[in-house]
Amino acid sequence: MIIPVMLFPSAIGRMLGSSDALLPLVREYILGFMPGELFGVWAALLLFVIRLDGSPRLAMWCNVVSAIANIFLDWFMIVYMGWGLWGAAVASALSMTIGGIIAMWYMLFAARQLRPIRLKWSRRSLLYSVRNIGYQCTIGLSALMGECTMAVLALIGNYIFGSYLGDPGIGAFGIACYYTPFVYMIGNAVAQSAQPIISFNYGTGDGRRVSSTLRVALLAAVVCGASASAAFMLLPEQLVELFINRSEAAFPLAVKGFPLMALAFLFFIVNLTLIGYFQSVERVRSAMVFALLRGLFFLVPCFIFLPMVFGETGIWLALGMSEMLTTLCIIAYMVRLR
Secondary structure (H helix, E strand, C coil), rough: CCHHHHHCCCHHHHCCCCEEEEEEEHHHHHHHHHHHHHHHHHHHHHHHHHHHCHHHHHHHHHHHHHHHHHHHHHHHHHHCCCHHHHHHHHHHHHHHHHHHHHHHHHHHHHHHCCCCCCCCCCCCHHHHHHHHHHHHHHHHHHHHHHHHHHHHHHHHHHHHHHHHHHHHHHHHHHHHHHHHHHHHHHHHHHHHHHHHHCCCCCCHHHHHHHHHHHHHHHHHHHHHHHHHHHHHCCCCCHHHHHCCCCCCCCHHHHHHHHHCCHHHHHHHHHHHHHHHHHHHHHCCHHHHHHHHHHHHCCHHHHHHHHHHHHHHHHHHHEEEEEHHHHHHHHHHHHHHCC
């Protein structure tokens, strides 16, 4: 994906809903940002393996170092060097590169048990490898859909906000999209932290430990989701002001929309946790269905129809309505299982 995006940045920008006025900026950011995505993908993959290898602190510090580097490089390239948007893109790319390099160094030189091995070219070994890859893809398909939810949110959101509110609306939504991945990472952390414990005890047949771990994970999801929602509801001006000045046309739109969008985050994190639970107990079809519901079948219609009924308010409520409907479906499914 990186090469096609780099070769056709303008076409990708238009496909993602960019207006002609914003397209030069979109193109500039894509060209500076995308080279770092190669390392970003490696980091996303390897950090999960590093945690399973018994080094959660290193995985945490990999993220922390990358984030600190991003903050410093943003200042250096935007303020000190005066590179503007291009500097912000390059800073993000370099910070992802740093995180990816740390993760790869661990896997190559410091891993305890889960380390790369040479592929055996015997027929049996290759068949086992194909089988395992297929099994991993099947189990992880719902996780892929969870990642795709963020892409669908950005894609359809840009079109809808641009249609109703123009470029200031896209700017306001863009600020929200900067914060939404943080909420996703929190939810993903809760889900991934519980998954090894749940899957291990499910494999040993210890249903009591599975249930207790799920309860702890759901409690953490509720607390984290409620905290994220409270921040968006109570501090919208402060959060928006970190990105743009109060004089910008997008500022009042974002301040008005943040409390409405905040309604999504409690359900957002709970859904990620429950879908992760279904993956852990090998209910792959259920996990896939609920991932599709929240990422496509509920989200897109909510973005289309809610603005028709509630206007601008409906746009901001779309994500929350989609996540809430998914939560209700999961609850109904789990009640039926009992």
